[in-house]
Amino acid sequence: xxxxxxxxxxxxxxxxxxxxxxxxxxxxxxxxxxxxxxxxxxxxxxxxxxxxxxxxxxxxxxxxxxxxxxxxxxxxxxxxxxxxxxxxxxxxxxxxxxxxxxxxxxxxxxxxxxxxxxxxxxxxxxxxxxxxxxxxxxxxxxxxxxxxxxxxxxxxxxxxxxxxxxxxxxxxxxxxxxxxxxxxxxxxxxxxxxxxxxxxxxxxxxxxxxxxxxxxxxxxxxxxxxxxxxxxxxxxxxxxxxxxxxxxxxxxxxxxxxxxxxxxxxxxxxxxxxxxxxxxxxxxxxxxxxxxxxxxxxxxxxxxxxxxxxxxxxxxxxxxxxxxxxxxxxxxxxxxxxxxxxxxxxxxxxxxxxxxxxxxxxxxxxxxxxxxxxxxxxxxxxxxxxxxxxxxxxxxxxxxxxxxxxxxxxxxxxxxxxxxxxxxxxxxxxxxxxxxxxxxxxxxxxxx
Amino acid sequence: xxxxxxxxxxxxxxxxxxxxxxxxxxxxxxxxxxxxxxxxxxxxxxxxxxxxxxxxxxxxxxxxxxxxxxxxxxxxxxxxxxxxxxxxxxxxxxxxxxxxxxxxxxxxxxxxxxxxxxxxxxxxxxxxxxxxxxxxxxxxxxxxxxxxxxxxxxxxxxxxxxxxxxxxxxxxxxxxxxxxxxxxxxxxxxxxxxxxxxxxxxxxxxxxxxxxxxxxxxxxxxxxxxxxxxxxxxxxxxxxxxxxxxxxxxxxxxxxxxxxxx
Amino acid sequence: xxxxxxxxxxxxxxxxxxxxxxxxxxxxxxxxxxxxxxxxxxxxxxxxxxxxxxxxxxxxxxxxxxxxxxxxxxxxxxxxxxxxxxxxxxxxxxxxxxxxxxxxxxxxxxxxxxxxxxxxxxxxxxxxxxxxxxxxxxxxxxxxxxxxxxxxxxxxxxxxxxxxxxxxxxxxxxxxxxxxxxxxxxxxxxxxxxxxxxxxxxxxxxxxxxxxxxxxxxxxxxxxxxxxxxxxxxxxxxxx
Numbered sequence: 001x002x003x004x005x006x007x008x009x010x011x012x013x014x015x016x017x018x019x020x021x022x023x024x025x026x027x028x029x030x031x032x033x034x035x036x037x038x039x040x041x042x043x044x045x046x047x048x049x050x051x052x053x054x055x056x057x058x059x060x061x062x063x064x065x066x067x068x069x070x071x072x073x074x075x076x077x078x079x080x081x082x083x084x085x086x087x088x089x090x091x092x093x094x095x096x097x098x099x100x101x102x103x104x105x106x107x108x109x110x111x112x113x114x115x116x117x118x119x120x121x122x123x124x125x126x127x128x129x130x131x132x133x134x135x136x137x138x139x140x141x142x143x144x145x146x147x148x149x150x151x152x153x154x155x156x157x158x159x160x161x162x163x164x165x166x167x168x169x170x171x172x173x174x175x176x177x178x179x180x181x182x183x184x185x186x187x188x189x190x191x192x193x194x195x196x197x198x199x200x201x202x203x204x205x206x207x208x209x210x211x212x213x214x215x216x217x218x219x220x221x222x223x224x225x226x227x228x229x230x231x232x233x234x235x236x237x238x239x240x241x242x243x244x245x246x247x248x249x250x251x252x253x254x255x256x257x258x259x260x261x262x263x264x265x266x267x268x269x270x271x272x273x274x275x276x277x278x279x280x281x282x283x284x285x286x287x288x289x290x291x292x293x294x295x296x297x298x299x300x301x302x303x304x305x306x307x308x309x310x311x312x313x314x315x316x317x318x319x320x321x322x323x324x325x326x327x328x329x330x331x332x333x334x335x336x337x338x339x340x341x342x343x344x345x346x347x348x349x350x351x352x353x354x355x356x357x358x359x360x361x362x363x364x365x366x367x368x369x370x371x372x373x374x375x376x377x378x379x380x381x382x383x384x385x386x387x388x389x390x391x392x393x394x395x396x397x398x399x400x401x402x403x404x405x406x407x408x409x410x411x412x413x414x415x416x417x418x419x420x421x422x423x424x425x426x427x428x429x430x431x432x433x434x435x436x437x438x439x440x441x442x443x444x445x446x447x448x
Numbered sequence: 449x450x451x452x453x454x455x456x457x458x459x460x461x462x463x464x465x466x467x468x469x470x471x472x473x474x475x476x477x478x479x480x481x482x483x484x485x486x487x488x489x490x491x492x493x494x495x496x497x498x499x500x501x502x503x504x505x506x507x508x509x510x511x512x513x514x515x516x517x518x519x520x521x522x523x524x525x526x527x528x529x530x531x532x533x534x535x536x537x538x539x540x541x542x543x544x545x546x547x548x549x550x551x552x553x554x555x556x557x558x559x560x561x562x563x564x565x566x567x568x569x570x571x572x573x574x575x576x577x578x579x580x581x582x583x584x585x586x587x588x589x590x591x592x593x594x595x596x597x598x599x600x601x602x603x604x605x606x607x608x609x610x611x612x613x614x615x616x617x618x619x620x621x622x623x624x625x626x627x628x629x630x631x632x633x634x635x636x637x638x639x640x641x642x643x644x645x646x647x648x649x650x651x652x653x654x655x656x657x658x659x660x661x662x663x664x665x666x667x668x669x670x671x672x673x674x675x676x677x678x679x680x681x682x683x684x685x686x687x688x689x690x691x692x693x694x695x696x697x698x699x700x701x702x703x704x705x706x707x708x709x710x
Numbered sequence: 711x712x713x714x715x716x717x718x719x720x721x722x723x724x725x726x727x728x729x730x731x732x733x734x735x736x737x738x739x740x741x742x743x744x745x746x747x748x749x750x751x752x753x754x755x756x757x758x759x760x761x762x763x764x765x766x767x768x769x770x771x772x773x774x775x776x777x778x779x780x781x782x783x784x785x786x787x788x789x790x791x792x793x794x795x796x797x798x799x800x801x802x803x804x805x806x807x808x809x810x811x812x813x814x815x816x817x818x819x820x821x822x823x824x825x826x827x828x829x830x831x832x833x834x835x836x837x838x839x840x841x842x843x844x845x846x847x848x849x850x851x852x853x854x855x856x857x858x859x860x861x862x863x864x865x866x867x868x869x870x871x872x873x874x875x876x877x878x879x880x881x882x883x884x885x886x887x888x889x890x891x892x893x894x895x896x897x898x899x900x901x902x903x904x905x906x907x908x909x910x911x912x913x914x915x916x917x918x919x920x921x922x923x924x925x926x927x928x929x930x931x932x933x934x935x936x937x938x939x940x941x942x943x944x945x946x947x948x949x950x
Contacts, residue, residue: 036508036552038496052493055558064555065547066648227558263560366492409496409508500776523856532869577855611844611858614766614884625765633850664736665858670883672846672860676867 028127029448030081031056032409034073035063039184044318046414046447047185049363050368051228051261051269054180058224058231060132060137060160060169066155069134079130085189087443090117094311094436095428111430121146122192125447127154135160141177153215167223174217174242178233178257180273181309181320183213187361187371188398190439195357196375197324202351202392203427206335207281207303207328208241208248216242216253229261229269230247238356239280239300242343249297268313276306279372284337299338301329320359327352333383347385354378355394367404371418373397391426402445411448417441473529474537474569479561481537486570489563497552499524502574512552515636519574523633525666526651531673533584534577540568542652550650587663592655606682615640615670620693633668640670643693645697658687722935743937746910747945749903749923751790755782761821761887768843769820769885779824779887781927789907790949792826793925794876794893797902797911798932800919806897808832812868815892817845817861822880822890824902826926831874831896836868845885849892851878857882876924891926916941923947 032039041045042053049057062068092115101107123145131137141154156173176184186193198213218237223228235255240248259273282297307324330336333351336343357375364370377394400418421438428435474481490498497516499506504518517524526543527535544564547555556564572578593599607613607620617624620643632638647653651661662683665673674683758778763770768797768895783791813829815822818840829835837847839861847867848858855874859867874896882888892916899919901909916939923931928949 035554036497036512037493037554038507041496042491050558051560052556052558063547065552065554066550067552263562265562269560365488521856530857531859532855609844610862611766611846611884626884626886630883633856665860667856667858670846670848670858672848672858672883674860676865677860677862679845 003040005152028081028129029411030079030128031061031128034077034079034102034130035067036409038366038409039412040294044363045187045361045366045369045402045404046412048116048187049185055224055226056226058169058222058228059166060135060158061139062137062160064136068090068131069132075433080126080128081447082445083125083127083445085122085443086119087122087189087441088117088119089439089441089443090115092116092121092438095431095433096435097429109195109430110430125153132157135162145216155319165223166226169224171220171222174215175220176215177235177277178211178220178222178231179212179275179309180231180259180311181273181322181359187359187369187402188373188400188418188420189416189443189445190398190418190441195322196377196394197322197355197357197423200326200332200353200355200377202328202379202383203387204335205328205333205351206283207332208243209253209279209281210241212275212277212305212324214242216255217244217251218252227261229271231257231259233257236432237279239245239282239297245294247294247297247298248282249295251280251300253277266303268315268318269311270313271311273309276304278302278304281332283331284339295347299331301331301338303328303332316363318361318363321356322358323354323356325352325354328383330383345384345386348383349381349385351379351383352381353392354380367406370401372399373420388426388432393425394422396420396422412446414445416443416445449521463572470471471571472569474541474565474572476538476541476565476568479565481562481565481567481569483569483573484568485563486566486568489559489567490570493556493559494567502571508552513636514551514632514638515634516552518634519571521633521668522577523668525668526661527584527664527667528586528660529584529664530587530675531665531667534581536583536586537565537568537572541565544568546652548650551650587660587675588680589656589659589663592659592687593681593684595691599685599688600692602682603685603687606678606686607689610674610677610686612686616643620644620690630670632670638669643690646694655687655691658690659683662686729786738763742915743939743941743943744910744912745899745914745921745935745937745943745945746908747795747947749790749907749909749925749947749949750788751782751784751791751907751928752788752948752950756783758782763820763885763887764842766820766843766885768841770836772819772841777819777821781827782925783905785906787906789903789905790925790928791903791905791907792824792891793903793907793909793923793947793949794826794828794891795897795903795909795911795923795947796828796876796893796895797897797914797919798876798922799919801897804829804897808834808870809898812836813892814838815847815890817841817847817882817888820845820882820885820888822888824890826877826891826893826902828893828900828902829871830898831872831894832870834868834870835892837861837869839863839865843884845882845888847880847920848883849878849880851875851894854878854894876922877926893924907923915939921945923949925949 019304042050042056044050093373094113095111096114097109098112099107113286123143125143127141129139135273137158137160139154139156140148143153144150154175156171158171160169162168183193183195183198199211199230201207216237217240218235220233220235222233237253239253240252255277257275259271261269261271263269280300280302285292285300286394288297305324305326309322312319328351330348330350331338334344334348355377357373359373362370374397379392382391398418402414402416404414423434423436426432427436449697471482495506497506497508498504502519504516510514522534524535527539541564544556544567547553586698613624614626616622622640622642627640630638652658662674665671761777761779808830812834813827814836815827816838820841839845842863844862846858846860853873854871861867871894875894876912877891877893880890880892899911899914901911903909914937916937918936921933921935931947933945935943935945
């Protein structure tokens, strides 16, 4: 008890000191370097975008002042940035299944608490983005995870302002789904920056779809008004969850998103949006010698994720509100091949759930932002009726802050502290009670 | 002795008080901007080019060409008021909204109208001129006559006789005999506009905005005001002519076309 | 409240006089002292550069002989021209009203005449174009409003400088060799040295003054002078 109150006191003390010392300022730093703008011009508190930054992004990383094309850049300029985070963090899990005698798999399993802490790294984001030519932009994002493995998060080319209109922009490649509450620009770092709803799958569900937070392969048509108050996007995506080498089959998913912004005098810009992801995933593969053949995904069954969201600004406060209704087909939900319906449990159904989160920020100034978030997921129908109704229900909350010691046009540094707690109902393996995990992290997030 | 100076002094103080109060505000249409709100916005968006003291010497300024505006001098290029006078609030608002083409100044249209009005109010506080003087009277802009070949020809003649070509070049490419010697008021080299490069005018591309540029001049640069030199019809002729330069016309080409032909 | 007519008339007269008094202000005291002297240049004057006017035939053909730059103008026997000598301190906060007649700056043969013009703050500057080509008149002051006007042949432009500034550079962007200076002084006590370096400031009231001598290239020199009523004082400035 004393330790946690001590910690809370320490956090409050640091916060107070920062509020006293934080003076207003005397993201993607590659953009800052190109244009001479500070991070705070495009980001309310990087990586969260302001409307100016959103318009820049929607324009294809172009300011539109005729200095965008590479011909206007110093030949020594290279449009790439690196971002990583060095942390100290502490994780706890309760009701973790452990062998009662370590090393003896035949010993009874007990539910026990696990706590671990220490210094750690996150992976390295490398993001190269900008223009190839006037109104042709690109983005490449290799990601090195903290074990050193590289994979491609993003790689696309985009044809901007086709026919001279901001309403027609075509993106081709692998990219994140258009979502103003983007996980890529999340302010919290637990789980490497994570919204549960963007990846949620009920237990036992083998849908390969990784959720709205997973980058997908395909083509996107996006349009926006000049100040990005009205935006739409429609994407046609391969049903591979962004995996390369055509691993599944030749079916396609569709994602669509529409946002409308409006000003409330005295308060600021507000936005509401609606989205829907409609996809199909295979439930089994053809095999040869018992081995699954990539590209032969069969027994496709459908699923969807849909909902509404809003971004609300009241002076220095802002709130992001997000609602999702998700549903997977019964075969996906139970992990059963579609050509073997007899394997379904009695009374099986397609799992569905409702979830949402509210994230509140207080941007004291461009160099200090306070963050809090609460997220919940409620199953409305279980895939397997033998499960409890609330099995898999999730609640998680996070508080933290980011402090930027300097704001410049060259690089960025944030000091952050965060505490989050997650509770999932019915998932303790033995008792069927809820499992709780918590995470405390503090460290530096920097990019250049 | 005291009586002679008392009334002017009291009136002067009253005027100063009113202008100081209004100098902390901006008025653009139905919007009222406030400098205290504009300050926080300026520190987020503007200081890295324009500097903490509004003198155009922000962190990025060394790498920019043209240099960011020095607000302490209250000399502005894009105005609807005569040369040497202060701009209207709406002139500053329009420049912030439009941005300045082919420079480091982006279009700040994505900011809300209120935010831009607040920025105008704050920017005015960098120069005491806004408390000491009133902005100039906006220049009258008469209706534009139609663009006829005769108008373009007259404009071509004026381009020659008014010595525009000395800076802008015979073809309007910005390579006239004087072009290499030109500096802005801060002493930095500045190139005359290249009319063949298309609609990239710094203060707006419409005919009305070009008319305004010619009448008010672009203060702080070598581009003068033609307010005493030309009548409005002649200015429209010049506007019509320079618009044709973007399509590859030259002074020579226009003058070799017999007058009256289509 | 009833007012009698004589009262009204006398009040009106008083107001009229007062306004006239405000407009007129104090003029230079008659019977004041005078300050005269020479501005000397020591050493070898830098060679004047030849100005090339080929870019505008209307300029080059108006000169039979070569035109030289006027940055440092001496008479060969130690006199320095174009130095603005003026009272920079010692007048207190006395204000002086600007004279009615304008100060004239001429453009002749694509050269400014005079090369250094001294005038009063608030006085009208009348710029005349005697050439057959279009100039633009572009002063770049540090303490006054900057303006820039195109001036076709025959057009006269009138403007004013509100504040003292020694000196305001003036240029023509069309003809880049054209450079001159306008010294704006708030008091009437100034002079510009002639070719032989001589200058005279008349009607200076008795008192102690700081006199400054400004040259466009050689800098500024300062001297303290105490002058009595009706006294003629000689003062010399040395530039090198």
